[in-house]
Amino acid sequence: xxxxxxxxxxxxxxxxxxxxxxxxxxxxxxxxxxxxxxxxxxxxxxxxxxxxxxxxxxxxxxxxxxxxxxxxxxxxxxxxxxxxxxxxxxxxxxxxxxxxxxxxxxxxxxxxxxxxxxxxxxxxxxxxxxxxxxxxxxxxxxxxxxxxxxxxxxxxxxxxxxxxxxxxxxxxxxxxxxxxxxxxxxxxxxxxxxxxxxxxxxxxxxxxxxxxxxxxxxxxxxxxxxxxxxxxxxxxxxxxxxxxxxxxxxx
Numbered sequence: 001x002x003x004x005x006x007x008x009x010x011x012x013x014x015x016x017x018x019x020x021x022x023x024x025x026x027x028x029x030x031x032x033x034x035x036x037x038x039x040x041x042x043x044x045x046x047x048x049x050x051x052x053x054x055x056x057x058x059x060x061x062x063x064x065x066x067x068x069x070x071x072x073x074x075x076x077x078x079x080x081x082x083x084x085x086x087x088x089x090x091x092x093x094x095x096x097x098x099x100x101x102x103x104x105x106x107x108x109x110x111x112x113x114x115x116x117x118x119x120x121x122x123x124x125x126x127x128x129x130x131x132x133x134x135x136x137x138x139x140x141x142x143x144x145x146x147x148x149x150x151x152x153x154x155x156x157x158x159x160x161x162x163x164x165x166x167x168x169x170x171x172x173x174x175x176x177x178x179x180x181x182x183x184x185x186x187x188x189x190x191x192x193x194x195x196x197x198x199x200x201x202x203x204x205x206x207x208x209x210x211x212x213x214x215x216x217x218x219x220x221x222x223x224x225x226x227x228x229x230x231x232x233x234x235x236x237x238x239x240x241x242x243x244x245x246x247x248x249x250x251x
Contacts, residue, residue: 006180006204007039009241014044015178018170018203019052021163022184023145024214026051027069027222031229032182032206034065039237045177047116049162049169051184053142056169057135060111061103069226071102077216086150092140095149099136108135116172117142118162122151127165129172130154168198179203182233185211194246205246208232 004012017036019029029052036042046056058068080098084091105111109132117130119141130138133154141152141159151158162169167186173179183197183205197205211228214221228251236247 016045017043021050027225028229035233
């Protein structure tokens with residue numbers, strides 16, 4: 001039997017979309033989600049860590065990826081840069097305010113589809129999956145890069161970046177859920193080796209080479225990052241859906 005194309009595999013039955021951590025790579029994640037929606041292949045469930053939590057959370061709250069991109073492109077470093085004393089450089093209050101303004105839904109359970117956000121429980125030194133409660137605090141906690149942001153307190157416990165222990169962001173994805181996983185690079189050498197992309201039963205894995213990189217000081221690269229994610233995902237839809245292999249797309 002011939003291996004189906006990724007677009008056919010996704011169309012066969014409901015699937016979950018899992019988006020990894022990856023600093024400011026959330027623009028590429030937004031491009032991937034946009035390509036899937038444009039192809040009529042909307043996911044039935046979402047999970048993510050850090051950058052992935054930001055995009056998944058925004059979409060679950062009702063913000064479509066192009067709107068997400070447009071809103072994020074308005075953001076300047078000064079809009080979220082708020083240094084202050086604490087266990088990290090930034091207090092995170094400005095980032096919190098940005099999310100409150102951007103997201104039309106503020107409770108995870110009230111989103112348009114099931115959402116799981118991975119955060120790192122500092123006291124328990126383990127991953128915790130948030131599926132109910134305040135969406136803004138959950139996203140902010142999952143994005144709280146250690147030493148860059150102060151920990152985020154939820155229910156009297158401190159939390160940091162979900163990628164600390166669950167880089168793929170799939171801790172909250174049911175084990176029996178068909179899953180498409182988009183993996184962002186942790187470093188140049190790491191991303192060149194598909195063998196290092198995490199594996200999971202029932203998951204199709206997508207990675208893109210040569211993604212433009214943006215950060216707090218080079219937000220001007222964000223449009224190119226979004227476009228690369230979009231083009232890469234669109235090309236991946238016409239690749240074989242082989243769970244034993246990583247779908248690698250050069251962008």
